[in-house]
Amino acid sequence: MREVWLISLDDTDEVGYPKSTGWLAEALRQRLIERAIPTRFVSRHQLLLDERINYTSHNSAMTFIASLTPHESEDFITETEQFLLKECAASAEPGIALAKRCEIREESRLIAWGKRAGVYLNELQGAGRGVIGALAGIALRLEGNEGRVRGKFRLPEAGLSVGEILERGIAECVLDEGFRAVDPKARVKGGGNLKLIVRAGLATLLVRQESGIWRALEVEEARRF
């Protein structure tokens, strides 16, 4: 039987290192996809930017969801650890956090409870400060109203209806800027690169109505949500 897991990574890089934490998270997810294991998008969660915190350049954690059998989950934890030790930067202090969704007992107190909340944490290298951000990444993904979905995309020039956007799996939800649902028949246009945000746990496309026409928010516009 498959169970839903949250997997989060942080602090895998160093200044000037070409493989970002997001890249590593996506690479791990792709390994699961190649084995036909169900996964959901990688989300980027902005953590506190404060001089008291020792971060590299962005201080963001990357989190994704996978449905794993007990056997797959055991193998995947080992695989993740080996992969990160091989791919992370020499001076990084990578941390991972993995939590089985159904076993998280104190969701609202997840960060404070840390390991006691049922989350697998491992400080892989150095002081392993990355576990702090990784744990926060799990909590933020669970809460479901913060973060951006990794990846950009474009809509066809003629646009698509909200219903088509959902049916084609481009987004899991389409909302206006006030986070209100948009009529499934409404046609949405979008000229530039588009970005999904995380809202109510769903990969959400934000749209704006201008002169009666719905337009998807572009990357720069979606950044403020």
Added chain:
Amino acid sequence: MRFFQHGIFLGGKEDDERAIESARECEHFALDSDEEERVSSEERSCYNCLFRRWNKESFECLKLKPSTNSPSL
């Protein structure tokens, strides 16, 4: 025009024009290899540089820390 003071970008997080102009003059500029972390649609912008470190108000250029600050920037 002065862009940095003690390695901190003076334009904050939303001065695309200055971030682009500054990157144009910079010999250290390197595009962030993770497209996801690029925040300006103009590639050669300090906002997209591998060597910027975001803080609450702006970013710090890790190539222009006080000891190596270039007067030309």
